[in-house]
Structure formats: C-alpha cells, structure tokens
Amino acid sequence: xxxxxxxxxxxxxxxxxxxxVDKVVPYEDGLLLEDIYGRRKIIKAKIKExxxxxxxxxxxxx
Amino acid sequence: xxxxxxxxxxxxxxxxxxxxVDKVVPYEDGLLLEDIYGRRKIIKAKIKExxxxxxxxxxxxx
Numbered sequence: 001x002x003x004x005x006x007x008x009x010x011x012x013x014x015x016x017x018x019x020x021v022d023k024v025v026p027y028e029d030g031l032l033l034e035d036i037y038g039r040r041k042i043i044k045a046k047i048k049e050x051x052x053x054x055x056x057x058x059x060x061x062x
Numbered sequence: 063x064x065x066x067x068x069x070x071x072x073x074x075x076x077x078x079x080x081x082x083v084d085k086v087v088p089y090e091d092g093l094l095l096e097d098i099y100g101r102r103k104i105i106k107a108k109i110k111e112x113x114x115x116x117x118x119x120x121x122x123x124x
Contacts, residue, residue, distance in 0.1 A: 022115045047110075049086060050112075
C-alpha cells in the first residue's frame with residue numbers, strides 16, 4: 001500500500017496527525033484526511049509538502 | 063515504490079504534469095516537483111488533494 005503519515009508542522013516541530021493516510025481532500029475551510037481503513041479526521045490546515053517515498057505528508061495551519 | 067502522478071486540475075480537466083513524483087516542496091510562489099529519478103519540474107500551483115492508494119496528487123493554480 002502506498003499510504004503516508006500526515007504531520008502538522010508548527011515552527012520546527014512536526015506532530016503526527018494521522019497514520020496510513022490514503023485521501024486528503026478539501027473540506028470546509030480545512031482538510032478531510034482518510035486513512036486506508038476509512039477512518040477520518042478533519043483538520044484546519046493545508047497541504048504544504050510531500051515526501052512520498054518517505055511516506056510523509058506535511059500539513060500547515062492556514 | 064510509493065510515488066504518485068501529479069495532475070493539474072483546471073475546471074473539470076486534469077492534465078498530467080509529472081509521473082512517479084516523490085517530493086513536492088514549496089518553491090518561490092509555486093511548487094518544485096521531483097520524481098523518483100531526481101528529475102524536477104517547477105509549477106506555479108498548490109497541492110489541492112491527494113489519493114495516494116490511487117497514486118494521485120491533484121494540483122491547482124493559485
């Protein structure tokens with residue numbers, strides 16, 4: 001599977017938001033994250049950066 | 063490998079920008095895309111949406 005882990009970057013810290021993320025789609029004024037099991041999390045942030053071979057999605061607050 | 067293909071969405075069309083993308087990082091007022099072979103492409107767009115199990119990165123013009 002080619003999922004990745006989503007991290008919220010704040011300053012020089014990265015906090016794990018959700019593991020094994022499949023989909024990230026716009027939702028209201030933030031994002032809806034969905035993992036490969038269909039579990040969902042909503043976060044007020046935007047996608048900043050990707051490193052897919054490292055399985056990393058970096059999010060940032062708007 | 064867990065790369066994905068990057069598409070630029072304009073209206074209801076999606077144009078393939080770069081295949082086998084590993085990294086997407088902010089660059090000037092757009093994004094720098096890098097594929098798994100280290101080939102790079104710069105595009106004035108932002109990341110809109112991800113569907114990683116489908117190997118899809120959707121970009122949009124700012």
